Amino acid sequence: MTEPILELRGVNKSFGPVHVLHDVDFAVRAGEVTALVGDNGAGKSTLVKCIAGIHPADSGEVRFAGRPVRVNGPRDAAALGIEVVYQDLALADNLDIVQNMFLGRERGRFGLLAEAEMEQAARRTLTSLSVRTVKSVRTQVASLSGGQRQTVAIAKAVLWNSKVVLLDEPTAALGVAQTRQVLDLVRRLAEQGLGVVLISHNMNDVFEVADRVACLYLGRMAAEVHTRDVTHGQVVELITAGRSGELGIARPESATI
Numbered sequence: 001m002t003e004p005i006l007e008l009r010g011v012n013k014s015f016g017p018v019h020v021l022h023d024v025d026f027a028v029r030a031g032e033v034t035a036l037v038g039d040n041g042a043g044k045s046t047l048v049k050c051i052a053g054i055h056p057a058d059s060g061e062v063r064f065a066g067r068p069v070r071v072n073g074p075r076d077a078a079a080l081g082i083e084v085v086y087q088d089l090a091l092a093d094n095l096d097i098v099q100n101m102f103l104g105r106e107r108g109r110f111g112l113l114a115e116a117e118m119e120q121a122a123r124r125t126l127t128s129l130s131v132r133t134v135k136s137v138r139t140q141v142a143s144l145s146g147g148q149r150q151t152v153a154i155a156k157a158v159l160w161n162s163k164v165v166l167l168d169e170p171t172a173a174l175g176v177a178q179t180r181q182v183l184d185l186v187r188r189l190a191e192q193g194l195g196v197v198l199i200s201h202n203m204n205d206v207f208e209v210a211d212r213v214a215c216l217y218l219g220r221m222a223a224e225v226h227t228r229d230v231t232h233g234q235v236v237e238l239i240t241a242g243r244s245g246e247l248g249i250a251r252p253e254s255a256t257i
């Protein structure tokens with residue numbers, strides 16, 4: 001079995017009196033897509049924010065590439081190669097693709113932007129991800145479709161030699177064809193060796209691209225299983241009841257496969 005590139009052990013997180021995450025274990029493996037599922041309010045976003053350093057965990061251990069690490073802020077996460085693509089994508093409509101991909105991280109010597117270099121890097125990243133839907137990297141983001149915007153946001157996340165990418169419902173607002181393109185892209189990220197976490201409420205997406213499914217139920221990790229070992233129905237039961245037959249928090253010893 002592949003060792004996790006990122007591993008959380010016994011992570012707890014509270015907001016004031018509200019204990020949101022309870023002793024959560026979670027592993028992300030390089031070259032695999034792990035779907036993070038759970039009902040509304042189960043704690044998925046909170047877990048992602050702990051990983052991203054936005055809301056550092058109150059207790060528990062975070063390990064990266066086999067070593068304990070501290071992720072006390074987004075800079076710590078970025079330095080490790082952990083990137084999150086949020087649902088709102090945070091792209092600037094009035095800028096083009098290159099400008100968006102380098103937004104906040106413009107390269108350049110002596111303060112000058114190395115435009116040609118940035119353009120080349122943007123093009124190279126999109127090509128490496130086999131993105132063909134975007135005609136020119138100088139297209140304004142305002143004129144892109146939802147799927148293209150998602151693609152640009154994902155490419156931006158992997159441009160920096162990322163090791164782990166967390167995607168927050170990347171297909172939520174997309175039609176059938178665009179969903180297809182984004183799911184293909186998610187698979188390619190894993191094929192390139194990244195550890196990919198896909199937050200999703202869509203079981204079809206989960207079963208199509210995920211190698212494993214991790215299910216949060218009321219802030220506890222109900223089960224982490226190989227997708228091939230479970231049915232749609234079992235995952236839905238895990239989401240709604242925290243357990244399904246032998247799987248789930250009622251029988252934690254059988255939950256991790």
Ligand SMILES: Nc1ncnc2c1ncn2[C@@H]1O[C@H](COP(=O)(O)OP(=O)(O)OP(=O)(O)O)[C@@H](O)[C@H]1O
Pocket residue numbers: 015018020038039040041042043044045046047
């Ligand atoms: N900053 C905060 N302050 C207080 N409570 C919070 C905060 N952020 C999240 N919570 C609470 O933590 C719980 C888990 O929320 P979270 O957003 O992590 O769930 P989720 O699984 O991502 O849900 P959804 O699928 O609806 O996005 C909820 O009860 C929520 O109200």
